[in-house]
Amino acid sequence: MSLLGEQRRELIVEQVRERGAVRVSELAEHLSVSEMTVRRDLDVLARRRLVDKVHGGATAVGELGSERLGEPAGHGTDEPEFAAKADRERREKEAIAAEAARLVEPGAAIGLSAGSTTWRLASLLARVPRLTVVTNSLVVADALYSGGAEARGSTVILTGGVRTPSEALVGPVAVGSLRSVNLEIVFLGVHGMSAAAGYSTPNLTERDTDRALVDAGQSLVVVADHTKWGGVGISTIAELGEADVLVTDDGLPEDGRAVLESEVGRVILARPGT
Template sequence: MSLLAEQRREVIVERVRSHGAVRVSELAEHLGVSEMTVRRDLDVLARRRLVDKVHGGATAIGEHTTEEPGFSAKAVRELEEKDAIAAEAAGLVTPGSAVGLSAGTTTWRLAHRLAKVPRLTVVTNSLAVAEALHTGGAEGRGSTVILTGGVRTPSEALVGPVAIAALRSLNLEIVFLGVHGMSAAAGFSTPNLTERDTNRALVDAGQQLVVVADHTKWGTVGISTIAELNEADVLVTDAGLADTDRAVLEGEVDRVVIARPGRQ
């Protein structure tokens, strides 16, 4: 017996909340309905602010300062924006550089592009970033990938004393930092206290700090500040950022780069 529309939507909300993110195809198969029906249900639920509708599915909403979405939940959000940001950020890296990449889905997209840049030394505390560099053939282009040790977090980061100790001994030319949130009051922040300390060690290891963050991160505040806005040499974000917010950032960050989809 098929579910009524409201019953079906209750099931969708429950699956989104329990998994963090779901795809339209998975919901259609689970509910025994068409993908078009699922998309209409997601439209209704998004208007009610019960889910966030994203490309190909939906994610949970209502995160607090200490709530940390899983990597798979964040990976389906703002896909075009993250790819555009990654393309711009990759242009800041020259062959032979020593580069640091924090964990995060935007730095993960950046890693796919840096895999094509020859002779890099890339240090990261992200399992996903290291895998992207490996599968992208970074080693075959003469690059070296160094993965710190540590305890794994929901965002696929390795954090804690082991990771911090490894990072404190390094000198990197450029560090790319992905963040949970950014605001005038809290700077660049994270919902994970332990990840904050590891990210701070990565920031301190770099001569230049580049923050990669799409426009939805503006106004989001995690419980712990990684760095103040004025510590970033470059911020790469996207055109969805409001002009007033961009003005605030340009008053603090040395250079704000607006990435636009379409760059290869």
């Protein structure tokens, strides 16, 4: 016998309070309902402030717990806020950033897209002297400034534009400014990557800005942890083969590694903790 809506929602709240964070998929299986039904229940509970709805599930109220869900990259237009994804796969992103930073020589002109991996990369690049860095990310720019980039003779250029939940600046102003620059290397963070959809984003407007950034660079380096494999955002930024280098981590599934190594010029597998 199926549960009534209120009974189901009471069980969801109980699960969230006991575990701190739960996935939509787990709740759907536990309650024998569709994931769409669970998402609607979470909407109701979030409005009542009984849970916090986050990317992939729900957490106890007041906890920044989306990273605890361990969700892989999502689909469609589901765009988590920057704070909700900043600590997901932290060790992997730190290792990826360290490998990517080795590709940058002092005095280079580079571009950094918005994203939690490019944010970690920015902290390392702040130590490289005499860079010119163009970015459409508020947090990336802040990481460069706070890391002492200006003291090392670097110049940080922020595109301007309309702010998104991922702390990106997008829209005509951002696109227009990117069309006026020429960069040696562009580092691109992505929401998902797949054989069918390439590198993608859940934000249509952000796609246009990311594409303008890609077009401004002589070389494209995609930085994406292994959970991004199989993720498909609503809009494709670039095809897999457009990347000259992909920096990911050794958690990448074998099938993903085979596809990417056949499409991308160079695949670097970072090893967290080494």
